Amino acid sequence: MKETNKIYILLSHSGSLFSKLINICSGFPYTHVSIALDSELNELYSFGRIHPYNPIIGGFVREDIENGTFSRFPETMCALYSLEIEEEQYNNLERELERFKKEKDKYGYNLLGVLSAAFNFPLHRKYNYFCSQFVSELLLKSGIRILDKNPDLTSPMDFGSCKELEIVYEGYLRTYNEVKMCPASFR
Structure with missing residues (x-):
């Protein structure tokens, strides 16, 4: 039997101006995608703001x-999904992230790329990615x-409807670690 590991896909909606615009255009509740190597979300990666107060860079x-x-937007909603992958895939993922x-x-x-994807044009x-393009x-x-x-046409909605992903948590991002500590309420 092959060794397996779990990775996590985090969908979120911060309520920033940009995320509200994406939400209006897509009609999907989540507008951002990140990938994590651990359930605590300590190793969480994506493409987004480099500086919390500067939405341009x-x-x-x-x-x-x-x-x-995320601390700037305490009402951030999220859906966290897990995916079981083989050891070799996990090692490849770690190598790609290191790069x-x-x-x-x-x-x-x-x-x-975000704008062209909205018109179904890849x-x-x-060296340039938007969040869902990067994760994909x-x-x-x-x-x-x-x-x-x-990947150039992938949206957060695609991850939300992916049958291979298993929902782990849905709610406020700020309460995720509190809920995780209470197994009865954690999926």
Whole structure:
């Protein structure tokens, strides 16, 4: 029997102006996607704001559910999903993330990609990603195929409807760790 590990996909909606705009256009309750290597969400990565108070400058970020950008939006709602993957896929995922960490200064936010995806036109720009594009491509490059869609066209809604993902928690992001400590209320 092969060794397996769990990874986590976090969908969230902060209520920022940009997330409200995406929410209006998509009609989906969640507007941001992150990937975590642990259930505590200590190793949580995405593409978004580099500085919590500056929505203009974005790139590859290690997110913190209690500090940084999320702390600016205490009413952030989320849905956390788990995915069981093979050891080899997990090792590939760690390697891919290490590459992003080492080269983080090269990366920027793909705002043009978000706009083109809204019109179903894929736009891949080297070193530029939007959140769902990043998570989708990261999974593909790690040998994890859960979405049958071009990463350049992937949205948070695609992850929300992915049957391979198992819901773990849904509610306020700020209460996630409190609820996690109470097994009766944790899925």
